[in-house]
Amino acid sequence: GAVVSQHPSWVICKSGTSVKIECRSLDFQATTMFWYRQFPKQSLMLMATSNEGSKATYEQGVEKDKFLINHASLTLSTLTVTSAHPEDSSFYICSALLREGSDTQYFGPGTRLTVL
């Protein structure tokens, strides 16, 4: 149980286009999901906390107009990278809390974004 999927697993796009990444909790409902980005050989950096039915909370330095997060249902959160540029190329990983009060986050397999 507690499986989180991401789609797509990798994407290559041209500079200036927008890319949507989906994060789904497959066998549980997640009121809270998190989005991270990871540069090569570096750690995960939290970008935002996504709560179902409300606006996402962004970490300092993360542009909310550039990284649009929508958590419209208890099993789906989406991250849209708008007007992507080469510096947005990264590994994006989502996670979901199994349930309120749980300390454990379950992570998706990640999405590799390459912007040409």
Add this chain to the structure above:
Amino acid sequence: SQQGEEDPQALSIQEGENATMNCSYKTSINNLQWYRQNSGRGLVHLILIRSNEREKHSGRLRVTLDTSKKSSSLLITASRAADTASYFCATDPRPGAGSYQLTFGKGTKLSVIP
């Protein structure tokens, strides 16, 4: 923001040996968690230790926590080639109810040579 620090950054051992990785952090925590990441993949949760616990076991994994020193260690016994991965510690930095937000360390890259 708080950042955990793992050491060593890289560790190479022979199969069958034990691997020890350390993590230090800076502020009070609610809990500390260890994750594993295979190259280019997502994270797998290994073990969670709460601030009021000192040691925890799970299979070949042993985690210790010293809140006075703000440090934790992950021991993998009888290592296998399949243990080759990067290992991260992550802290929930806000005590009490917890915010569930995690701050990750830089990771230790473990290579187990068959």
